[in-house]
Amino acid sequence: MFRVGRSVVAALAAAALALTACGGSSSDSSGGSGGSAEGRTLTLWHYETGNSAMGTAWAQAMKDFEAGHPGVKVKFEEKGFEQIQKTAGMVLNSDQAPDIMEYNKGNATAGLLSKQGLLTDLTEEATKRGWDKLLSPSLQTTAKYDERGIMGSGKWFGVPNYGEYVMVYYNKDMFDKAGIKVPTTFDEFTAALDAFAKKGTTPIATAGAEYPAQQLFYLLALNKANRAWIDSFELYKGKVDFHGPEFTYAAQTISDWVKKGYIGKDSAGMKAEDMGVAFIGGKYPIMVSGSWWFGRMQQEIKDFEWGSFLWPGQFAPGSSGNIWVVPEKSENKDLAYDFIDITMKKEIQNLLGNSGGVPVAADPAAITDARNKELIENFNKLSTQDGLAFYPDWPAPGYYDVLVAGIQELINGSKKPEEVLDEIAQPYNDNLADIGN
């Protein structure tokens, strides 16, 4: 009898313990689905390669998250860019939606999903956890979407972790050999181009068949533009005159540069990959393209010294990188918020910077590599001078292909600059009519 009694008491005590434990944990967890954290899983999708800056930093963030949330497992699945791009709307509308995922910023992507009610409004978390203070205003542009799904204002639907911008990569050895100094003003830049062209070297590697040439075109327009013009063009805050000084100058200059031999005629048919490989192979002294090339340059350029500098001008194409979004159907929203918070912490941001990425909230002093430091300092400089001008293909769906075709004709010389401007104005204005502006 005695023994039975003892075991009963023990069982009761254990039950009482379990009950209090339950009560404790449920009062600890802040909102969300409630209940204990035991045995929960955070399903996370992203499409950055494992050895890229983001891949490295986020892998560490997952470890930190698991360490800080005992009993919670992170189930990470690496996805293809195209798969997320094409199927996100369907996945997020089903029970298979992940708890948190990386998604493309922009009106046609995150904006569209937010309009369809598939993304969670993160405004409250952003202010409570201070994400709104860590991100500069131009970075926040891609985080917020209004009820039409247009970025720049409204509620928070995403949180960017990294930035990107277009800069000038240059081959130091070729510059030294030609006796040309790194230009700091636009005049010096054109003088450098001219010096190379006179020596029979085509200075700028670009690619007309993909994004690089249209970004160069946009850079030239930006040299004649101000913030109000950018807001008009990108965020529909005013009218854009395609025959105004900005685009006229850009089209004319591209056409002139081809004639002067600063840009190769054959670049009309080149792809971004061809451009990169040609620069890495030491065939061109200059490549104007984005920070997404940086890691690859670091790994693959072995035969010469290289560096990067900001495009001579106040503005350059650039923005936040892709964003974390929390699907409306996520079952672990509280965990997703915690994870985003970890990726915004100094340690993870510094790791991102040290791995060759452009962090949005790092401590520049903690970046060890000289080139990485240069990359991040240039970004911070651009960001503080309000210089992130987004991308030329953002304003309208399908505008990327319109620009590719237009710039190719410009490089080929098959159409005059004014004709090309008419050609690219039409789809832009059609889209304005569509969204009711």
Added chain:
Amino acid sequence: MNADRTFRQPGRWAVLAALVVLAVVMLFPFVIVTLNAFKSPAEYSSNGPLSLPHGFYLDGIIAFWDRVDFGLKLWNSLLISGVVAVAAVVLSVLNAYALGIGKVRGRLWILVLFLVANTLPQESLVYPLYYLSKEVGLYDSKLAVILIFTVIQAAFGTYLLSSVLGQFPRGILEAAEIDGASRWRMLWGIVVPISRPTLSVLLIFFFIWTWNEFFLPMVFLISNDNQTVPVALGVLQGEKMMDATMSSASALLGIVPAVAFFLIFQRTLTRGVTVGAIK
């Protein structure tokens, strides 16, 4: 006779030359893929895609295998393609038996319907299929893809087999009918064995077509554990970046099983044809 031979000789050489050119054109992409699969990224970037690899760089292939858990993807592809190939052939045979040999009313229109269904682009099928599969709880399951492709492939198979069986020698069937064979018996005892070469060809095509499918599997196989080989290869295509050497490595890994399958079955196929001829 002699003059005739010399007349024909240059023609033969021309045909041979044309075939050689064609073979080179066909094989060239495979050669490029193989070359680049064994190159390091730095080597690729500094020497371009056409250069010969300096060493035997296997890291790309190994890294890709581990990164996407390629063994599992192979198994998924094998399972889906295998089941689809067999099920679609069975379904096609049953349909074609009714349409080609049996006397179904309005069979021409049924065939036209199948043909039209066959020309529909998959993109237009995606949304209806997505809602249906979600309703019945098959979204993100291999079974959904198996069912969809069985139907898609069987539509083509039915169309093709119906016209093949339409030419089936009536005499044999009539003899069997006089011997008292049931329709079921006639199908499995006579029609299927005699049309076995056609069926094997269909089986191989269905397998390879299903193996190479990208779009619908990408939409329906959401979790990585269910994905097929072509969808796994898509992981490497980034937003702005492509990793040429790893893409080549993955492409090589992706092609090899389909080619191997084709080669293996090509032999049994020809054997099957000759056996039938001797009979």
